[in-house]
Amino acid sequence: MTDPETLVLRVSQLAKSFVLHNQGGVILPVFRDLDLDVAAGECVVLDGASGVGKSTLLRAIHGNYKTAAGQILLRHRGSMVDVAAAEPRRILELRRWTLGYVSQFLRVIPRIAAIDIVAEPMQLRGLDAATSLRRAADLLARLNLPERLWRLPPATFSGGEQQRINLARGFAVEYPMMLLDEPTAALDGANRAAVVDLIEETRARGAAILGIFHDRETREKVATRLFTMEGRLAA
């Protein structure tokens, strides 16, 4: 059991399955009875074969997927909130202040410049435009995104460029809990190193991190602990 003082995330007895109503109601079970604690200063890396439900678990913690049973307790402003039972506006509040998430792919919005995408989470917290744009620029520079791209909408950018914008956005504010879904998949060595540094800094300031890293080298650098997920449940 994790020390309750430093506990940030406690997943207990969590179950997830998908019910496909338009395919004759077939049920796809993903996991059940899943227990996991993550403490402040930890970077827990999810391990297990493709299809085992690693991304599904991150999405459930983010409130993006509904779960069938169990709890997802997240420390938010001193008390534990159950994401699995929270109403939508509570989840949006968690995402604004407590829970960061970097997905594999950037969701591009027409006409919005890269730097504004990065600055948005800061502005949602009420930070002024000048300060948030300065911080966004610092992050984009750290992640080696060429400055000529900052003012452009990223629809036509490469996968690696879009991923770095996604990363900059995810690390723009200091969330106490970060979920990282293969954030380095499309990056080259130099950029991976920049991400490893960001993760180390985030952990050092006391955040808890839960992530998926298929690249062995990155995983070995960032993980303080591995959490192995078992194979897909039989129906």
Place this chain on the structure above:
Amino acid sequence: MSALSATPIDDLPVLSVRGLTKLYGTRVGCRDVDIELWPGEVLGVVGESGSGKTTLLDCLSARLTPSAGTIHYQRRDGRVVELFELSEPARRTLLRTEWGVVRQNPRDGLRLDVSAGANVGERLMAIGARHYGDIRREAVSWLGKVEIDGDRVDDRPTAFSGGMQQRLQIARNLVTNPRLVFMDEPTGGLDVSVQARLLDLIRGLVANLGLSAIIVTHDLAVARLLAHRLMVMRGGVVVETGLTDQVLDDPQHAYTQLLVSSILQV
């Protein structure tokens, strides 16, 4: 109340709807709809034609009288009123001063026989503005916010493209600083490139003005971009509600699954 209420967030909903029903004879327009809309929240109402979403919006914005149900609204001064318990003049005042209604066809929401500036300015006059110079300045400023050149201020909306007319309708509705805005398919009937510009504009305005909004759309991409929360309707009934990305990425109801899986990927 669950343990989740440990940290209280906003005290009262802006709009609280209970059991809202509209029957056309025996045919159901919408039935037993409950809504709580919170300050700063954008609720998307999605569903196909005939799902009852426009009937619902017309009842909420007092264009139709519901057959049953209540609509409570918290006014700017903090008082909570029931929409259909108000006298007709009081309801009109509320609509003019605190609400905005953006119709799908801008021609239904604009006055076509007066200039763009007058379309925006007359809303200010309706809430008591009298100084011509101030009204004109404010009108030009709002045309700018919706990306219409100030030199078009004296043109009539009939001289505008569909996208410009829709932006003008939005300016006309937002100039009075409403707390609650209803939008019916605000991007319907517009070219895709014009839609993107309008969506970007609506998104920015809603966030910067902190208003609450209910947006009816059949376009799930529009809903994803604009709404915090979704309500899915079919046959006049709400079949699913939830956080926008959750409803779209992990739909629970058969009908929502069908809607989401029917979108063509580009």
